[in-house]
Amino acid sequence: MRRIARAEGRQLTEDERLATLITNTALRVFEQLTTLARTCAGKVFPTWEWIEAAAGVSRASVGRALVALASMGLLDKQRRCVPIDPPADRPKARNAQTSNVYRMSFPNRLARFLPRRLRPVPLPDDVVQREVDRIEQIEVMRLWRSPRQVVAEEIEDAGLRQVLDSLAIAIEKQESQKNGQPLLDSYDLRTNGVGLVGQRPNA
Template identity: 40%
Template sequence: MTALTFGEASAQLCARVRLDARAVRRVPHRTGAPVRRDSIEAGTFEHLFFAPPAAGEPDRWLRACRRALDAGRRLRREARAGTRTLSARERPIAALTGAAVRVFEELCTLARLHRGRVFPSYDWLAEATALGRATVARALVLLEAAGFLVRQRRFTRIEGAGEGPRYRQTSNAYRALLPAAVLGYLPRWMRPAPLPVDQLDHHQAQADAQAAMLAGLSSRDRARATVDGALGKVLAALGAAVDRACESQDHPQPLMDSIHTGTKELA
């Protein structure tokens, strides 16, 4: 038998634990393929997530992304030369690549052709752009960090043997945007026109009126007006209980003041 030191024995034990963990990970998930974090079931939110773009809007998004790529290259040159320190808003722009712009071009094309409903798979984007799958995945991360893209993971239910529902991951949902961080790098003719002052005043008056309306509601009605779904029902029930507790308080005099007054009378 070969004698092992304590360090060698510990190293072998750690290696065996890692092998056992890999073997455990290869065991099929009891409800099908595992679903990634922050995923939402497909078909339950797309009507709120997708929005049809206006005429010519995808082309403006793409031109802005190309301009941002050029601006990012200038920022990188200045940072390498030591004449500029990149801020938190400039670093994502400086990280953009030509592959990211190419992927964004395909997403803008899909948004124009399908009225904003964009949910291609990584493999489809890799084939359409002639890029590797890993390059496509990195491009999506860069676009999302720069603000050009919002993506939502999705899963679907599948039929399976045994009890309980089965799920599997499906393609992400994407929505292209024009981030405010890149507006300063765009020429004046590419920037969106500011809203008129009277329209801004109208929006502010509406916000003030809504805030005043919510302030005058009961706890139950305020919960119903601000939160939807199951959470709204739960908050409405809690608000109703709070309203009943407030209504049962007949005398508005604080308890401490009442005790203090009673003590004076006894004295």
């Protein structure tokens, strides 16, 4: 990709730049993590020592590979800690990290760099259109939400949600007290007839 970009006299796109981050070491580390995920029902929290031994690379190479995989969007990680008694040199410490929890994924923007035989089969047009219609219908329904529903669904902070909920209740109460303009011509009890205009008294 770098050679093609130089020949075309342009810079690499962001997707192309991410694809060039992969190395043989990163690929070996990724293979070991995906194998561990298949054999351990998706529970992937190995230590760096295990990754070093399984992939046959150094500790520094493991660190570089994990950074590259995370930058490409192939790997998400979260610290895994256990409670400890504060040591003398760290009196405020309450937890100690034991390992990381890893979750593998494959972003769609990198799929076009795969060989053709490994690319996912595109969805049929009717399936894509149904999904577009479903998203549009959801957006339309969201437009009809009441103020209290908007606050409940979109505000995460409990204190702010309580304040805005009180404001939303006041707004809904004010709106409910508004009376619409009566339709004076919709009925006429003085005229015999049927329909909106000229209804009979006993209609």
